[in-house]
Amino acid sequence: MKKTVLIFSVLVALLLMIGFAPKIFAQGGFFTYQFASNTVDVTVGMKTQYRNGVYNGTSNTTYIVYPSGTYGQYSASNPYIRAYNHKTHTWSDEVLIDNSFEWQTDNHNYPQILIDNNGYIHVFSFGHGTRIVHATSVNPRDISFWNKETLHFNDIQNATYPAAYKAKNGDFYVFFRQGLPDVWHEPETVLKSTDNGKTWTVQRVIDPFHSADGWNTIYTKAMYYSSDPEGIHITFGVHKNHNDSFDKHYYVFYSFSDNHVYSASGIDFGSTIDRDEFTSCAECLILDYDNEITIGTIETMSISLDKDGSPIIYYVYLGPTSPSRGILHIKKWNKAIKNWQDTAYPGLGDIVGGNNTEYNSTNNTTDLYIRIWEGALAPVYLYRFDGSVLTRIQLIYNTTNKIHFNSDYHPEIKYVFGSDSYQGWDTPLANGSRIAAGERDFSQTNSCSISQYYTNMVWSGNPYFQYPITQPCLEYSIGSSLPANGELYSALIPVQPNTTYKISYSVKTEDLTSVGAQYPGSAIVSEYNSSARESDALTANRIHTGKRDNVPAATGTINWTSKTYTFTTAINTVYVRIRLLNAGWGEAKGRVYFKDIHFEKILPGDFNGDGHVNIYDYNLLVTNFGNPYTIFDYNALVGNFGK
DSSP: OOOOEEEEEEEEOOOOOSSSSOOOBTTTTBOEEOOOSOOEEEOOOOOTTSOOEEEETTTTEEEEEEEEOOBTTBOOOEEEEEEEETTTTEEOOOEEOOOOOOOOTTOOOOOEEEEOTTSOEEEEEEOSSBOEEEEEESSTTOOSOEEEEEEOBTTBSEEEEEEEEEOTTSOEEEEEEEEOTTSOOBOEEEEEESSTTSSOEEEEEEOOSOOTTSEEEEEEEEEEEEETTEEEEEEEEEEETTTTEEEEEEEEEEETTTOOEEOTTOOBOTTOBOHHHHHHOGGGEEEEEEEEEEGGGOEEEEEEEOTTSOEEEEEEEOOSSSSOEEOEEEEEEETTTTEEEEEEEGGGOOEESOOEEEEETTTTEEEEEEEBOOSSOOOEEEEEEOSSOEEEEEEEESSSEEEEEEEEEETTEEEEEEEEEEEOTTOOOOOOEEEOOOOEEOSOOSSOSOOOOEEEEEEESOOEEEOOSSOSSOEEEEEEEEEEEEEEEEOOEEOOTTOEEEEEEEEEEEEEEEEBOSSTTOEEEEEEOTTOOTTSOTTTTEEEOOOOTTOOOOOEEEEEEEEEEEEEOOTTOOEEEEEEESSSSSEEEEEEEEEEEEEEEOOTTOTTOSSOOSHHHHHHHHHTBTTTBOHHHHHHHHHHTTO
């Protein structure tokens, strides 16, 4: 098979938490994502629809498996494992599970991990069309030593793309694309074990029969485990002659209760669904291109659930650009009319592959982790979908990363990131990619109150922007050698109306020269009404631009300098955006940097913003009574004096 190999490295983000009680700060309920300093070098390759980590409560440990090792131009092949101890907050050494895999340029080894009810760790490793290797830890919850066996079945000579799940009753299910001997027929198959992997049954789930026309290869696009009803939601495409072309995608549900295949409305196809059945099932069809499409324009998909338990499919039709990217679509199953409803979201920009979703049963919403192409990077954003409205929450990680969720995750390690590098057939693989740990942090664990994602906006000229990568105290910059007007603006921040807030930040400039600029090197705060949405233009539903007399400017060349000022929101303000400016209105040239951005509500009467209401505020009020302070400010000071 001649196709470009997708190799990427794992970065498991590590939470730097102080306790587990969420502490909402900055009045908007912000959360920041922190990254660990203790990282470990590995080389890995994984697919986003599978889960490569699992947490065990008895050992209070998260276990992560991945392929690693390189040999010349060949891709990472052998399965490795690391363990993260949540008590000591340390990683174990890397342990090689099996070194017998064949070296291939397109290996596709995505090891899967399960822990049985007795604590033994099970790792399933498949290469690209290789044998199935099942490794079991010699001791419970211990990665040091392994027993390995190759699973032999009469008509399974090779297997690709494993996806392993453990049912609530402890049964194992291992899905994979089966390669049948002597014919080019690759159905989706599942192995089931009811005795912790000692014995197995084989079931061809999708497309069990060979077809003479070449449409014989099943590619699963997404798999999603649900606990009620328990089973696996599956989307899949049918490829011609393995990888020549495709033209349709389908959805089915595999039930753990009876091991049958069902449509979205509950049509029971029995233990397998063949080609005649899924092609004649109108509700099984989710995408139809009307003609054959080459394999390079493949879909990327993920699945979650709606409030009523119906499947929701998130997909992008990837175009011919490099890297391939396209528009996000959300396709919901409507139980009432028994039909799929598709909504496109072109306003998000170009989406690249490697997206994932997580359903939150507590509030019946879905978190979407979406990679948006921004010219050089494809950062991961967190969006939230409540069944009808899609809202951007914030940036997760500002580099080119795929995201993978761990099973039964501990709050400290929830997901795995993988950063892409696209390798050609004869290009040696790069070593030294990173694995680390992490999750969202609701506590204020460092000097930065806000680590909010900022979107760039060009008003004139050709400014360039620098975004943060891994620093907890995020640093942003805007620069231009010629006069230009650009800014970085935050997501919408919920605030209270008629309330005083303080913004503080550090600014540094390098030859920043005003060319008619009103607010060079400044951070301003615009106000918005209740109709504002993240998808709006920056000026939509805005009720205050952020122009204020007390906004400090910065020009010339200065080292890091702290700036702060306060303002009071309007009576109908519901949201604000922080806007980092190189010029504001007008233009400027040179470069400005921002970091340590704080935004907080202050006590009424705390006019100098030091967190207290005292004699210093009284003196400020007396000096400036009438402009801007009034009798209402005096009443606020009296009411809070001494706090």
